[in-house]
Amino acid sequence: MSEITITFPDGRQKAYAINSTAMDIAMDISEGLARNVLAAKVNGEVWDATRPITQDAELALLTWRDKEGQSTFWHSSAHLLAEALEALYPGVKFGIGPSIDRGFYYDVDTGDRSLSTEDLPKIEQKMLELARNKSVYERREVTKADAIAYFEEKGDEYKLELLDGLDDGSITFYQQGDFVDLCRGPHIPNTGPIKAVKLLNVAGAYWRGDETRAQMTRIYGVSFPKKKELDEHLALLEEAKKRDHRKLGAELELFMFSEKVGAGLPIWLPKGTAIRQRLEDFMKAEQLKRGYTPVITPHIGKKDLYVTSGHYEKYGEDSFQPITTPREGEEFYLKPMNCPHHCEIYGHRPKSYKDLPIRIAEFGTVYRYEQSGELHGLTRVRGFTQDDAHIFCTPDQVKGEFLDVLDLTMHVVKKLGFENFTAQISLRDPKNKEKYIGSDEDWEKAEAAIIEATQEVGLETVTELGEAAFYGPKLDFMIQDALGRSWQLGTIQVDYNLPKRFELEYIGADNEAHRPVMIHRAPFGSMERFIGVLIEHCAGKFPLWLTPEQYSILTISDKYLDYAKELKTELDSLGLRGILDQRAEKIGRKIRDAEVKKIPFMLIVGEEEASAQKVSVRRQGEGDKGSMTAEEFAKMVEEMS
RNA sequence: GCCAGUGUAGCUCAGUUGGCCAGAGCAGCUGAUUUGUAAUCAGCGGGUCGGGGGUUCGAAUCCCUCCACUGGCUCCA
Numbered sequence: 113m114s115e116i117t118i119t120f121p122d123g124r125q126k127a128y129a130i131n132s133t134a135m136d137i138a139m140d141i142s143e144g145l146a147r148n149v150l151a152a153k154v155n156g157e158v159w160d161a162t163r164p165i166t167q168d169a170e171l172a173l174l175t176w177r178d179k180e181g182q183s184t185f186w187h188s189s190a191h192l193l194a195e196a197l198e199a200l201y202p203g204v205k206f207g208i209g210p211s212i213d214r215g216f217y218y219d220v221d222t223g224d225r226s227l228s229t230e231d232l233p234k235i236e237q238k239m240l241e242l243a244r245n246k247s248v249y250e251r252r253e254v255t256k257a258d259a260i261a262y263f264e265e266k267g268d269e270y271k272l273e274l275l276d277g278l279d280d281g282s283i284t285f286y287q288q289g290d291f292v293d294l295c296r297g298p299h300i301p302n303t304g305p306i307k308a309v310k311l312l313n314v315a316g317a318y319w320r321g322d323e324t325r326a327q328m329t330r331i332y333g334v335s336f337p338k339k340k341e342l343d344e345h346l347a348l349l350e351e352a353k354k355r356d357h358r359k360l361g362a363e364l365e366l367f368m369f370s371e372k373v374g375a376g377l378p379i380w381l382p383k384g385t386a387i388r389q390r391l392e393d394f395m396k397a398e399q400l401k402r403g404y405t406p407v408i409t410p411h412i413g414k415k416d417l418y419v420t421s422g423h424y425e426k427y428g429e430d431s432f433q434p435i436t437t438p439r440e441g442e443e444f445y446l447k448p449m450n451c452p453h454h455c456e457i458y459g460h461r462p463k464s465y466k467d468l469p470i471r472i473a474e475f476g477t478v479y480r481y482e483q484s485g486e487l488h489g490l491t492r493v494r495g496f497t498q499d500d501a502h503i504f505c506t507p508d509q510v511k512g513e514f515l516d517v518l519d520l521t522m523h524v525v526k527k528l529g530f531e532n533f534t535a536q537i538s539l540r541d542p543k544n545k546e547k548y549i550g551s552d553e554d555w556e557k558a559e560a561a562i563i564e565a566t567q568e569v570g571l572e573t574v575t576e577l578g579e580a581a582f583y584g585p586k587l588d589f590m591i592q593d594a595l596g597r598s599w600q601l602g603t604i605q606v607d608y609n610l611p612k613r614f615e616l617e618y619i620g621a622d623n624e625a626h627r628p629v630m631i632h633r634a635p636f637g638s639m640e641r642f643i644g645v646l647i648e649h650c651a652g653k654f655p656l657w658l659t660p661e662q663y664s665i666l667t668i669s670d671k672y673l674d675y676a677k678e679l680k681t682e683l684d685s686l687g688l689r690g691i692l693d694q695r696a697e698k699i700g701r702k703i704r705d706a707e708v709k710k711i712p713f714m715l716i717v718g719e720e721e722a723s724a725q726k727v728s729v730r731r732q733g734e735g736d737k738g739s740m741t742a743e744e745f746a747k748m749v750e751e752m753s
Numbered sequence: 754g755c756c757a758g759u760g761u762a763g764c765u766c767a768g769u770u771g772g773c774c775a776g777a778g779c780a781g782c783u784g785a786u787u788u789g790u791a792a793u794c795a796g797c798g799g800g801u802c803g804g805g806g807g808u809u810c811g812a813a814u815c816c817c818u819c820c821a822c823u824g825g826c827u828c829c830a
Contacts, residue, residue, distance in 0.1 A: 315824055318756090483828060485826085488823095632830095
């Protein structure tokens with residue numbers, strides 16, 4: 113048994129000496145390949161490329177082109193960061209330092225000294241300096257006792273705590289240069305390939321994600337094998353900054369915030385309102401087609417309403433505190449959800465099974481107290497409007513209704529041009545059931561309904577435990593913004609609990625009282641958040657059917673104002689919306705201003721156009737599209753919408 | 754809420770060992786210009802330097818506190 117058989121991803125097999133490493137094998141294939149190997153997948157498990165293989169195995173060599181290759185590279189970069197920190201700040205203690213989606217971080221405790229972004233360039237330099245040593249990442253198995261002794265000597269209580277949770281016999285250390293870390297690995301062969309490093313920011317992070325525990329300093333960074341790749345990555349981050357909805361929202365005058373009105377309370381300016389109303393009109397029309405009934409309910413409700421719904425018990429302390437009537441001292445809460453009000457509407461008079469399903473829809477504005485540090489542009493606010501609806505139906509109707517909601521949601525997502533989204537089934541945390549209300553049986557029924565319906569339409573889903581609402585499981589639509597952050601937008605929830613708490617009933621064909629099932633759903637989710645993500649998605653260049661101003665008429669000189677006004681009237685009558693720039697500015701200036709405001713079409717009128725009764729059309733971001741009549745232009749806009 | 758950072762005119766920023774009346778560009782207003790595909794010229798107005806308190810002969814600058822914002826963490830009905 114001095115040979116082992118290695119099976120490659122393409123099925124090819126070859127014999128190698130026992131204890132060959134992935135690196136040896138790569139070298140056998142080609143030296144160029146060996147230079148690029150970062151790690152290896154051995155029987156489905158990611159290993160160090162330098163770790164001896166002791167038996168027959170399936171082997172895939174991992175390079176920068178593989179996701180696991182990248183994450184190994186970044187994980188090793190985190191160790192390099194730690195080595196640099198230890199060199200620069202002796203005595204620093206380390207928490208954890210994993211790779212993340214795009215890069216890596218390390219949590220450190222620097223004692224009395226605090227790190228700021230100004231310290232980062234110095235640390236980067238140190239990392240690059242250490243990387244040039246091409247220090248080998250050396251794996252070594254240690255006993256738990258030895259590991260404890262090492263970190264006790266070093267005085268790193270965080271590592272000791274991590275060790276506490278590990279079993280003897282499974283503990284490994286990795287060392288590169290002078291830095292030794294408790295780590296299960298794997299790592300790249302040596303620090304050499306880490307050619308470009310950028311430390312992005314420092315942030316606070318609780319030890320083990322627990323807010324009652326010590327706050328450490330988290331240093332985020334990203335690294336690459338080539339400087340060019342780093343530059344490209346940084347350019348991408350720049351582009352994301354340009355698309356930031358907070359910046360574009362201010363520039364395009366869509367919305368604002370006011371210190372006097374209050375943090376987290378968005379104020380919609382005319383142009384933002386125009387977009388929002390078009391979205392609402394679109395949704396209202398869709399809902400009308402699908403048998404929804406619009407309702408309107410007040411912005412506050414008595415405390416008792418939320419005691420009944422369970423919201424009081426769950427969020428009473430963490431919500432805006434009640435408004436009280438001056439004489440009687442009655443307590444009213446700002447509504448954090450629309451469902452309790454809608455339950456009251458359902459209960460307004462006895463229902464027959466013939467009435468069901470009942471679909472109650474409302475663009476309902478709700479207010480939730482969010483922690484001050486959580487507020488973020490339009491995506492995390494304290495007052496927002498949901499495109500909410502509640503469907504009350506019989507148990508038999510649940511699946512059909514769910515499928516219809518799914519269809520509506522997909523329609524909306526596609527209409528707005530979102531191609532990449534994830535459907536997430538959010539279930540309760542089985543280890544933490546007391547966080548939720550309702551019986552196990554009801555939860556299981558609700559979960560089954562969601563899973564079955566998504567399977568039926570073949571929707572690809574991921575499942576997350578602990579992400580359910582306190583009253584029921586959800587199907588959440590997650591959409592990525594320009595910074596790669598994932599936002600929950602639309603949501604569909606199957607709820608057996610609230611109907612019970614509100615004692616909702618219908619009389620069945622058997623003349624007996626039955627409990628309806630409730631489906632909560634909001635395809636946009638929150639208008640604020642949706643528009644925030646939409647702004648970043650389209651970089652402020654809204655679809656023609658949504659944009660506040662479709663065109664701007666730009667006159668060459670005010671000799672052509674009369675014609676421009678005629679044109680405007682004609683375009684109005686053709687159902688287009690736009691503005692007339694009548695300033696005594698040069699045409700270049702008017703074009704520039706319209707370009708910056710991202711107005712889709714610039715209609716240039718001068719001598720030629722006035723005499724030919726045409727317009728010269730310029731498309732924002734593209735340029736001259738030639739001249740045409742107003743009708744031809746209107747038709748073109750129609751076709752492009 | 755927690756850690757780190759930021760806050761000067763509508764916007765972007767200068768003013769960085771405490772020291773004459775706090776500056777610029779853009780935007781705004783007024784006037785001139787009547788212009789052919791990304792910024793015409795000139796003049797004028799505009800800031801209790803985020804709020805409050807303190808140190809000092811003197812504070813945009815140093816200290817305390819509150820507010821808002823940024824990056825994360827925790828949270829998110």
